[in-house]
Amino acid sequence: MLRAMLGEAWQAMGANRMRSVLTMLGMVIGVGSVVLMMAIGQGAQYAVAQTISSMGSNLYILISGSTSAGGLRSGGGGGPTLTVADAEAIAELDGVSNVAPVQQGTQQLVYGANNWSATVVGTTPPYLDARAWTIVSGYPFGDSDVRAATRVALIGQTAVDNLFGSDDPLGKTIRIRQSPFVIVGVLGKKGQNLDGRDQDDTVIIPLTTAQRKVFGNPFPGSVRLIMVQATSAEAMPAVEKSMTALLRQRHRIREGQDNDFYLRNLAAAADSAAETTRVMSLLLGAIASVSLLVGGIGIMNIMLVSVTERTREIGIRMAIGARQQDILAQFLLEALMISVAGCLIGLFLGIGGALLTNALTDMVIVISGASILVAFGVAAGVGIFFGYYPAHRAAALDPIEALRHQ
Amino acid sequence: MAEAVIRVVGLGKSYETAAGLFPALRDVDLCIEAGEFVAIMGPSGSGKSTFMNLLGCLDTPSSGDYFLVGRKVAQLRKDELARLRNRSIGFVFQGFNLLPRMTLADNVALPLVYAGIEREQRRQRARHELARVGLGDYADALPSRISGGQQQRVAIARALINSPQLILADEPTGNLDSHTSEEIMALFTALNREGISIVLVTHEPDIAAYAARQVRFRDGRLVSDLPTPTQVLAAC
Ligand SMILES: Nc1ncnc2c1ncn2[C@@H]1O[C@H](COP(=O)(O)OP(=O)(O)OP(=O)(O)O)[C@@H](O)[C@H]1O
Numbered sequence A: 001m002l003r004a005m006l007g008e009a010w011q012a013m014g015a016n017r018m019r020s021v022l023t024m025l026g027m028v029i030g031v032g033s034v035v036l037m038m039a040i041g042q043g044a045q046y047a048v049a050q051t052i053s054s055m056g057s058n059l060y061i062l063i064s065g066s067t068s069a070g071g072l073r074s075g076g077g078g079g080p081t082l083t084v085a086d087a088e089a090i091a092e093l094d095g096v097s098n099v100a101p102v103q104q105g106t107q108q109l110v111y112g113a114n115n116w117s118a119t120v121v122g123t124t125p126p127y128l129d130a131r132a133w134t135i136v137s138g139y140p141f142g143d144s145d146v147r148a149a150t151r152v153a154l155i156g157q158t159a160v161d162n163l164f165g166s167d168d169p170l171g172k173t174i175r176i177r178q179s180p181f182v183i184v185g186v187l188g189k190k191g192q193n194l195d196g197r198d199q200d201d202t203v204i205i206p207l208t209t210a211q212r213k214v215f216g217n218p219f220p221g222s223v224r225l226i227m228v229q230a231t232s233a234e235a236m237p238a239v240e241k242s243m244t245a246l247l248r249q250r251h252r253i254r255e256g257q258d259n260d261f262y263l264r265n266l267a268a269a270a271d272s273a274a275e276t277t278r279v280m281s282l283l284l285g286a287i288a289s290v291s292l293l294v295g296g297i298g299i300m301n302i303m304l305v306s307v308t309e310r311t312r313e314i315g316i317r318m319a320i321g322a323r324q325q326d327i328l329a330q331f332l333l334e335a336l337m338i339s340v341a342g343c344l345i346g347l348f349l350g351i352g353g354a355l356l357t358n359a360l361t362d363m364v365i366v367i368s369g370a371s372i373l374v375a376f377g378v379a380a381g382v383g384i385f386f387g388y389y390p391a392h393r394a395a396a397l398d399p400i401e402a403l404r405h406q
Numbered sequence B: 001m002a003e004a005v006i007r008v009v010g011l012g013k014s015y016e017t018a019a020g021l022f023p024a025l026r027d028v029d030l031c032i033e034a035g036e037f038v039a040i041m042g043p044s045g046s047g048k049s050t051f052m053n054l055l056g057c058l059d060t061p062s063s064g065d066y067f068l069v070g071r072k073v074a075q076l077r078k079d080e081l082a083r084l085r086n087r088s089i090g091f092v093f094q095g096f097n098l099l100p101r102m103t104l105a106d107n108v109a110l111p112l113v114y115a116g117i118e119r120e121q122r123r124q125r126a127r128h129e130l131a132r133v134g135l136g137d138y139a140d141a142l143p144s145r146i147s148g149g150q151q152q153r154v155a156i157a158r159a160l161i162n163s164p165q166l167i168l169a170d171e172p173t174g175n176l177d178s179h180t181s182e183e184i185m186a187l188f189t190a191l192n193r194e195g196i197s198i199v200l201v202t203h204e205p206d207i208a209a210y211a212a213r214q215v216r217f218r219d220g221r222l223v224s225d226l227p228t229p230t231q232v233l234a235a236c
């Protein structure tokens, strides 16, 4: 029975080929765009998730200066308000796992005849843990390097590529502001940060060395940034409170006065970035779904026309014994066949489009089995939903009225 | 004695028209026994087709009762009516009413699809039925490729495929020339000899002459029933 009906549905589709193809086109475009948009949306989510995990988790950045209506302004005497001693005090707080004072800036790196400009980060060993940054060869510098202000450096992948090409950078000496630094370790690859900056275009050196040889800090012991990592996401609110209280006390800020530092919650920024891309991919999917809806309405439209055109055929079928459910099934099957065929073609085109986008741009594309299943399920649903009304109309026809129809 | 194939009592049918209710059929009593061959005659508009549609369970009467082999049709559900049309009644129309996109074999086999018969059996029985009406070689042809007389044979084969007790034919020869009409009537006569009851509408006396009994309608009423078999009167 089902086979006979499938065959008939196939015949009916073939009988009006142009019309079937045009009707299908609606589904093709709908499913194709849903698949493509979901691939792009999920790709963006994947890229952001990747970036977030590369930043390090549960991070705060303390920035010298205070916030006011005019944005950041530097505090008191014009120099940075945060100190290395502040960092050491914060490290004693409950719920804090890593604290690293940071002095950073863009500097010219020189190796032999090669020049490359990169971010130079002067900091202490906990920085690597806070940022979850691995060393792929060599070893990190230690506290003793910071105390003795040794001229050692850890170098990121982008800087390696541009300065050394295919040479092994370990043990080589680069110059920053005339000072020679020995490369003791090579950093693992991280990719872009949330602002789109390349995190691998970095050289990390001891804080003390950075201040003395590279940045020439006129305010010894002070730093622009302190990176603070909480032990867990749950600990973050408490850490934020106790850290602020501690700094206000250490900086002798009276009640009602503004902070002379600014606290940025990177975890919150990451969450909002993730939320933004999530919403974006939902939106893309929603927009694409509209075309699926339009495709479905196209199917309904054509099926209604088809039912009207074939009223007499329906009458004949009823006269020789078709039950209402047989007629219903016949037209439902036709609608389903059109939508599923359109869906299959749409899937191929959508995946093809996604692969092409991947090849032609640097966008990350993720095609998941789930999104394909969803598109397929939705298309079948659309076929049944929009096919039901015309099929029901056909089945509800009065046999004799249908038979009299010219 | 066996149950009458058709028994109608006080059957009436009114159509809703712009000018109000129009009584197309009024108070018809008729009894047709198994194996009878009845011709229905009457002027145009006298209610012959209306009557046939009621007999075929395609339409519902406005008044009166219809018993098909003893079953009261008014009490049946739509599914049961469809089943009756599928198994117990074979229709033959003036306009043949074949499905144009299907081969002759598929057309003939279509009632078997709705009877839930397997594909292989459908094919065999359709070929057998086509051979019975003399069209065994045309199984894979399309209806548009054969003559009107041949199309009507196919329609008869389709009507026969579920071995119905009753064949209802509304002006089956209305679109055919006299020679072809005679062939079709010979076919009906042969079927009637096999025991199938036949009710046939026609305008032409020489077609009606094939039937053993002639019923005449005028203005929606049954006006004559000749020759009136006495045993039928006794049974009703
Ligand atoms: N669906 C309908 N709505 C309204 N009136 C109808 C309808 N069908 C038939 N009639 C009317 O009922 C009357 C009987 O029609 P019917 O078709 O039964 O006649 P008939 O005897 O078959 O005529 P013919 O020999 O021309 O086929 C006619 O006057 C016709 O106009």
Ligand SMILES: [Mg+2]
Pocket: B048, B049, B050, B170
């Ligand atoms: Mg008529």
